[in-house]
Amino acid sequence: MADPERSTELLWGTGARRGLSLERIVRAAVELADAEGLAAVSMRRLAERLGFTTMALYRHVPGKTELLDLMRDAVHDEHEPSGAKGAAEWRAELETWARREREAYRRHPWLVETVDVRHVPGPRAVAAFERGLEIVARTGLPPAEVVASVELLAGLAGSAARQSAVAVRAERSTGVSDQEWWNRRDSLFAHFDRYPTLSRLYEQGAYDTPLDPFEFGLQRVLDGIEARVRDESRDESKCEVCGRPVERPAAGRPRSYCSPACRQRAYRARRSG
Amino acid sequence: MADPERSTELLWGTGARRGLSLERIVRAAVELADAEGLAAVSMRRLAERLGFTTMALYRHVPGKTELLDLMRDAVHDEHEPSGAKGAAEWRAELETWARREREAYRRHPWLVETVDVRHVPGPRAVAAFERGLEIVARTGLPPAEVVASVELLAGLAGSAARQSAVAVRAERSTGVSDQEWWNRRDSLFAHFDRYPTLSRLYEQGAYDTPLDPFEFGLQRVLDGIEARVRDESRDESKCEVCGRPVERPAAGRPRSYCSPACRQRAYRARRSG
DNA sequence: TACCAGAAGTGTACGTTGTAGACATACGAA
DNA sequence: TTCGTATGTCTACAACGTACACTTCTGGTA
Numbered sequence: 001m002a003d004p005e006r007s008t009e010l011l012w013g014t015g016a017r018r019g020l021s022l023e024r025i026v027r028a029a030v031e032l033a034d035a036e037g038l039a040a041v042s043m044r045r046l047a048e049r050l051g052f053t054t055m056a057l058y059r060h061v062p063g064k065t066e067l068l069d070l071m072r073d074a075v076h077d078e079h080e081p082s083g084a085k086g087a088a089e090w091r092a093e094l095e096t097w098a099r100r101e102r103e104a105y106r107r108h109p110w111l112v113e114t115v116d117v118r119h120v121p122g123p124r125a126v127a128a129f130e131r132g133l134e135i136v137a138r139t140g141l142p143p144a145e146v147v148a149s150v151e152l153l154a155g156l157a158g159s160a161a162r163q164s165a166v167a168v169r170a171e172r173s174t175g176v177s178d179q180e181w182w183n184r185r186d187s188l189f190a191h192f193d194r195y196p197t198l199s200r201l202y203e204q205g206a207y208d209t210p211l212d213p214f215e216f217g218l219q220r221v222l223d224g225i226e227a228r229v230r231d232e233s234r235d236e237s238k239c240e241v242c243g244r245p246v247e248r249p250a251a252g253r254p255r256s257y258c259s260p261a262c263r264q265r266a267y268r269a270r271r272s273g
Numbered sequence: 274m275a276d277p278e279r280s281t282e283l284l285w286g287t288g289a290r291r292g293l294s295l296e297r298i299v300r301a302a303v304e305l306a307d308a309e310g311l312a313a314v315s316m317r318r319l320a321e322r323l324g325f326t327t328m329a330l331y332r333h334v335p336g337k338t339e340l341l342d343l344m345r346d347a348v349h350d351e352h353e354p355s356g357a358k359g360a361a362e363w364r365a366e367l368e369t370w371a372r373r374e375r376e377a378y379r380r381h382p383w384l385v386e387t388v389d390v391r392h393v394p395g396p397r398a399v400a401a402f403e404r405g406l407e408i409v410a411r412t413g414l415p416p417a418e419v420v421a422s423v424e425l426l427a428g429l430a431g432s433a434a435r436q437s438a439v440a441v442r443a444e445r446s447t448g449v450s451d452q453e454w455w456n457r458r459d460s461l462f463a464h465f466d467r468y469p470t471l472s473r474l475y476e477q478g479a480y481d482t483p484l485d486p487f488e489f490g491l492q493r494v495l496d497g498i499e500a501r502v503r504d505e506s507r508d509e510s511k512c513e514v515c516g517r518p519v520e521r522p523a524a525g526r527p528r529s530y531c532s533p534a535c536r537q538r539a540y541r542a543r544r545s546g
Numbered sequence: 547t548a549c550c551a552g553a554a555g556t557g558t559a560c561g562t563t564g565t566a567g568a569c570a571t572a573c574g575a576a
Numbered sequence: 577t578t579c580g581t582a583t584g585t586c587t588a589c590a591a592c593g594t595a596c597a598c599t600t601c602t603g604g605t606a
Contacts, residue, residue: 019554019555020554020555042591042592042593043592043593043594044591044592044593052555052556053555053556053557054556054593054594055555055556055557055594055595055596056554056555056556058594058595059553059554059555060554063593063594064593064594115435120458120461121461123464126464126465126468126471127468129468129471130468130469130470130471133470133471133474134469134470137470137473137474143474143477143478143479144478144479144480144482144483144484145484145489146474146479147474147479147480147483147484148483148484148486148489148490149489149493151436151486152486152489152490152493155429155432155433155435155436155486155490156428156429156432158432158435159428159429159431159432160428162388162428162431163424163428185393188393188394191396191399192399195399195400195402195403196403197403197406197407197410198399198402198403198406200410201406201410201416201419201420203538204416204538205416205417205535205538206416206417206419206420207417207420209417210417210420210421211417211418211420211421213421213424213425213428216418216421216422216425217421217425217428217494219497220422220425220494220497220498220501221490221493221494221497222497223496223497223500223501224492224493224494224495224496224497224500225493227493227496227497227500228492228493228496262478265476265477265478266477292583292584293583293584315562315563315564316563316564316565317562317563317564325584325585326584326585326586327564327565327585328565328566328584328585328586329583329584329585331565331566332582332583332584333583336564336565337564337565
């Protein structure tokens with residue numbers, strides 16, 4: 001206890017201040033990306049922002065790609081776990097799940113720029129995925145379709161985010177609002193009378209109050225999944241495991257699985273599940 | 274005709290060979306991206322491939338971003354125009370339209386990496402869009418929904434392409450097949466028993482024969498649009514122009530438009546259209 | 547208390563990238 | 577023949593990710 005200054009520092013949270021750490025780096029990188037876009041996140045600028053040299057970062061992070069992995073996982077907030085609700089509420093729950101996914105992109109528009117590299121999924125991202133699976137699984141769709149449905153919605157969130165992120169990023173880089181930017185493209189629109197349907201729809205006001213692409217897509221996709229669920233529960237003509245069509249036997253009880261292999265898989269699943 | 278050599282050259286196609294041109298540059302860039310990915314397309318490498326110096330390119334192209342715009346438009350092939358088919362076939366036609374969009378991504382996986390900048394759409398891209406609008410417009414959906422539907426499908430194609438492009442690109446860069454790569458991630462999967470639904474679905478074989486994300490999504494979205502179309506044609510409670518709900522008058526003929534402004538827009542459209 | 551291994555941070559350097567700016571050449575019209 | 581314009585070349589710069597060798601700081605053991 002010879003140095004009360006040092007002790008105070010260690011005890012009162014400033015402890016983490018001096019000295020780099022993985023967490024500090026990732027947080028700073030996210031802040032930087034939020035504020036100025038992903039392009040602004042260079043190792044040099046990041047280090048400068050933290051008050052260290054560039055190479056100091058490499059003591060904590062193997063390279064920039066790994067840093068991006070960490071950033072991506074860091075911004076996934078925890079989806080609250082399902083209260084094991086009944087199967088009936090799946091649609092409403094899935095709807096809010098998807099909105100939450102979309103929300104992440106809204107808070108961190110740079111996420112859409114990081115999708116083109118192979119990621120190792122992090123714990124938070126997988127937790128969000130799990131939550132989605134859990135909701136859709138209750139519909140009774142075959143496993144492969146459960147996965148496909150959740151990925152479809154995740155893709156939709158990304159897609160919609162991409163569409164609007166373009167506007168945000170461009171506005172920042174050019175200092176011109178999206179509206180303004182398109183208004184200046186007269187020379188572009190001048191060519192558009194060659195496209196009759198496009199012109200007609202435009203004149204009918206299709207672009208006056210455009211629909212939110214995400215909300216529109218969300219309802220279409222949910223309708224599509226709902227239709228699928230109804231289909232599934234009505235007739236037994238699809239294999240419960242892989243979703244492939246099942247031939248109806250000439251007489252007797254209709255089959256549930258397309259092959260012995262699938263029946264066996266379902267059995268194992270019931271036993272372990 | 275003093276120089277037959279020169280004439281021969283001009284007449285027999287080699288004419289375009291010596292000397293750079295916008296078209297040659299764009300074509301070479303597309304070829305390079307197809308072969309080695311978008312990352313390989315640097316101004317230096319491109320120039321080298323063409324047998325010119327780097328800066329020669331800048332005599333034809335203002336900068337790299339514009340080059341990307343041109344590349345993107347160049348790979349949109351012409352969708353054959355609709356034969357003005359009946360409204361009934363819209364679903365089948367839209368399905369093949371979407372597959373065609375998807376196909377473009379399959380031929381040119383680097384397309385997915387170019388989506389995060391603001392594009393000026395080119396003639397070929399707009400033509401493809403127009404074709405999609407034309408098909409959906411026949412369903413009688415309100416204009417804004419027609420646009421949203423086509424954009425939804427285009428987004429789906431991009432989304433699915435993104436998912437599979439990751440595998441392609443990663444395989445090229447690491448020399449390891451996608452399957453192999455994931456097999457080596459034992460240390461990752463070891464953490465996955467914390468996620469019960471994910472584990473269960475996995476054991477049920479959800480990942481043994483995964484569905485094609487695009488085909489699955491396509492059917493869901495088409496189902497969703499179809500449901501919407503049925504909805505629309507059954508009751509008149511939505512404005513034909515903007516899709517907002519229309520209040521039903523106490524007596525008399527139900528209204529088609531939510532406001533005089535929309536009715537007027539529809540009138541103008543009918544007159545010009 | 548002395549020591550020393552390893553962690554943490556620094557400094558320099560290399561090979562890329564996109565592109566600005568000055569210079570050279572070649573060609574069509576006057 | 578001359579001259580403006582289009583085209584291609586050369587050099588140079590700032591920014592990028594990161595390899596490598598160096599110093600400094602710290603915490604446990606003799």
